[in-house]
Amino acid sequence: MKLFTNKKKLQREIKNINNISFVPTMGALHRGHESIIKKSVRTSRKTIVSIFVNPKQFENKKDFNNYPKNNKDTNLLKKLKVSYLYKPSYSDIFKFKTKNKIFLDQFSKKLCGKYRRGHFKGVVDVVNRLLEIIMPKKILLGQKDFQQLVLIKKHIIKNKINTKVISCKTIRDKDFVAYSSRLKRLNNHQRFNLVMIINYLRAYKRNLLLKKITHNPNKIKKRLLILGAKKVDYVEILNLKTLKKPKKNKFNLFFAFYIGNVRFIDNF
Ligand code: PAF
Numbered sequence: 001m002k003l004f005t006n007k008k009k010l011q012r013e014i015k016n017i018n019n020i021s022f023v024p025t026m027g028a029l030h031r032g033h034e035s036i037i038k039k040s041v042r043t044s045r046k047t048i049v050s051i052f053v054n055p056k057q058f059e060n061k062k063d064f065n066n067y068p069k070n071n072k073d074t075n076l077l078k079k080l081k082v083s084y085l086y087k088p089s090y091s092d093i094f095k096f097k098t099k100n101k102i103f104l105d106q107f108s109k110k111l112c113g114k115y116r117r118g119h120f121k122g123v124v125d126v127v128n129r130l131l132e133i134i135m136p137k138k139i140l141l142g143q144k145d146f147q148q149l150v151l152i153k154k155h156i157i158k159n160k161i162n163t164k165v166i167s168c169k170t171i172r173d174k175d176f177v178a179y180s181s182r183l184k185r186l187n188n189h190q191r192f193n194l195v196m197i198i199n200y201l202r203a204y205k206r207n208l209l210l211k212k213i214t215h216n217p218n219k220i221k222k223r224l225l226i227l228g229a230k231k232v233d234y235v236e237i238l239n240l241k242t243l244k245k246p247k248k249n250k251f252n253l254f255f256a257f258y259i260g261n262v263r264f265i266d267n268f
Helices: 007-014 031-043 061-066 073-079 090-094 119-134 143-158 181-185 188-209 217-226
Strands: 002-004 020-025 046-051 084-086 138-142 164-168 231-238 252-259 262-267
Touching: 002 007, 007 046, 007 084, 007 119, 020 031, 020 119, 031 046, 031 138, 031 164, 046 119, 084 119, 090 119, 119 143, 138 143, 143 164, 143 252, 143 262, 181 262, 188 217, 188 252, 188 262, 217 231
Parallel strands: 002 084, 020 046, 020 138, 046 084, 138 164
Antiparallel strands: 231 252, 252 262
């Protein structure tokens, strides 16, 4: 695996490779990333992974500074047979003028968009810059961050960027908890509460599907607080295609809540 911290050198290296797949990350790699990267390595000639903790997508400095880091990332990527690791500095990413204009679809105003001001603009900005630098044939993104995935896809389509978005399924542990970098910050008690909440939400979805109950956001929010969430941003049901409230019985339950200071999002 070759490591690059400078975009010019990276571009020189990859300019003649036309089947390159790209997995953007912020490091602190876990089983979810591992699964996406394995898929990429399996299905393309070369895989490039980026590790860059993007300050523009954090609403506050404390959250940015607390974002988990892991010095085992590089070894894991070597083991997974990644061809290139791009670990840029802030200026390598942000000190150039982009070709494309950031396109933020209306969907950015829903779900996390209501609670994290500027977050999706920051995400689309950095991913656009990475795409302009790398020009990959494919970008692989996880479904856990479904809203991010949709917004990146809409930006790519609007700007006619020649990169295909590959959506990758969420990887869960034995308790059905989706792997996430922030989980490393939970203590045992908080982890126990998280598992209780996820179990509760699964049962809630089952009952919605069986039409034993109707969706009641306020009631379910209160329930999650009793089960140990410190704050609940939202619990909503959306159809994955229309991105609206479901007309039929086809939907995912989307949620975001805090356990201690750790924000957890998922959908199933
Ligand atoms: O999902 C993430 O880790 C980040 O939002 C991404 C896509 C790497 C952009 O910084």
